[in-house]
Amino acid sequence: MYRIGIDLGGTNIAAGLVRDLEILDRVSVKTNVPRPLETIIDDMVDLVHTLMDRNGLKRTDIVRVGVGVPCTANVENGHMEDANNLGFDDEPFLEPLREKLGLPVYFGNDANVAAWGEYKTGGYEEDSFLMVTIGTGIGGGIILNGKLWDGYNFAAGEFGHMTIPGDGSLCTCGRRNCFEACASATALIRQAKEAMERDPLTILHQCGEVEAKSVFDGAAAGDALCIRLLDTYTTCLAEGMANIINIFQPGTLCIGGGVSKAGTLLLDPLKAKTAERICSKNSRRNTRIVLAKLDNDAGILGAALLGN
Ligand SMILES: [Zn+2]
Structure with missing residues (x-):
């Protein structure tokens, strides 16, 4: 089974197809802010579809999609909060992305997500x-x-x-x-x-x-x-x-x-x-x-x- 990780940065939106703690394929587009969050979500959907198409995968092959965001990730209501670098505050993110993808979606603050990546892949006991x-x-x-x-x-x-x-x-x-x-x-x-x-x-x-x-x-x-x-x-x-x-x-x-x-x-x-x-x-x-x-x-x- 595969997972997809997305790193939303101030410059690039980078997505990777992941299996067994390894990135198998990656795609990215420019973040180009300021622009409405809805269009950023659409770009993320496109990146996920590109990764699936390029690797001959169906939606059922993907267990989940995760996103690291450069702001406070309110996991209770799925909103991005205090996203000063991107130009918005308290906007719904998780639900619209989940709806458009039809897949389980998780998100977290980018620094937290990077720490999680180091921890989970580093073999720390x-x-x-x-x-x-x-x-x-x-x-x-x-x-x-x-x-x-x-x-x-x-x-x-x-x-x-x-x-x-x-x-x-x-x-x-x-x-x-x-x-x-x-x-x-x-x-x-x-x-x-x-x-x-x-x-x-x-x-x-x-x-x-x-x-x-x-x-x-x-x-x-x-x-x-x-x-x-x-x-x-x-x-x-x-x-x-x-x-x-x-x-x-x-x-x-x-x-x-x-x-x-x-x-x-x-x-x-x-x-x-x-x-x-x-x-x-x-x-x-x-x-x-x-x-x-x-x-x-x-x-x-x-x-x-x-x-x-
Ligand atoms: Zn300070």
Whole structure:
């Protein structure tokens, strides 16, 4: 039997045909917002039909369709809430899609869905798993007792908006020193641009456009400024990770998003600095910190695996 996972992003709507935790085929169209949600739903229906037709499948071959959405997914009434990036709020989504497809349909917030994808495909034996996604902002997903925990109002997992000892930066939410205002990729780029103005010798001046990766690459090449920036950055990250671990004490804390691609350059200092900060440092067992494995496929796989 097959499943279909759909990842609704601000740029693309990507759908994948999934069997045995593997994406067999994929299709996508541009999201092209702003436009009415109804037309986005129609595009999703078309993507599902394309996948079925291309692979010679009937409706009865598909057990379910799952969708990850970049907003609050109210699973009680099936509405998309607070979809600021897409330009709508509190609009019916699940019922119209279910009706048009004639298939069971599930949905969830994209960060939660990505965490679910990593958890379900990663062979993790523990039943508590958190994912922190570090990209433009910082998001996350919480799995407790083997189930996604999306909160009373379906908006849980906003790790990016806890505050940490930071540089006073103002967050998009209106508070200062939010985790994502200090430790997202966006924050690292800002910190790098500010620091390189005072350092004419740094290798960063040789990058066309400074990205988070430029700082990691510079540190690997021995650039003194990049090494300092990375030291401050991983300390900020560790402050947040220690908060998260102190509250949840999960079996695994998984780091995803663009920054996670830095590999051991990120993971080694982060592990060491987090271990110094957690309350449970003398405990016989402690949270394992790992890097995400799925990259962009987490959205499609997690969505396909929703509802079981
Ligand atoms: Zn905030």
